[in-house]
Amino acid sequence: MARIDYAPGGINPPHTHPRATEMIFVLEGELDVGFITTSNVLITKHIVKGEVFAFPRGLVHFQQNNGDVPAAVVAGFNSQLPGTQSIATTLFASSPTVPDSVLTKTFQVG
Numbered sequence: 001m002a003r004i005d006y007a008p009g010g011i012n013p014p015h016t017h018p019r020a021t022e023m024i025f026v027l028e029g030e031l032d033v034g035f036i037t038t039s040n041v042l043i044t045k046h047i048v049k050g051e052v053f054a055f056p057r058g059l060v061h062f063q064q065n066n067g068d069v070p071a072a073v074v075a076g077f078n079s080q081l082p083g084t085q086s087i088a089t090t091l092f093a094s095s096p097t098v099p100d101s102v103l104t105k106t107f108q109v110g
Contacts (some may be wrong), residue, residue, distance in 0.1 A: 029071025
């Protein structure tokens with residue numbers, strides 16, 4: 001289990017847990033949360049104090065505090081070693097770096 005605190009405008013950026021499902025319980029504030037299915041469908045919900053949301057194992061997901069006050073959650077995992085892989089860090093901070101040609105084609109940018 002873990003406690004996560006979010007400043008107003010704060011985000012837990014897109015990431016995955018390859019070995020665990022995650023469930024969060026909102027202690028304070030409110031969050032916009034979501035995950036992307038294996039069919040590339042975005043599932044989102046606005047959750048408030050006292051509500052829960054589950055992120056299936058291995059799926060890319062995020063949480064964002066779009067409110068004007070801090071928010072906090074307790075997160076629980078169904079594994080002692082859930083692992084965390086940040087999408088941005090994985091793609092843009094690897095060593096050696098992912099070739100620009102791969103990123104350009106992946107994100108369809110010039």
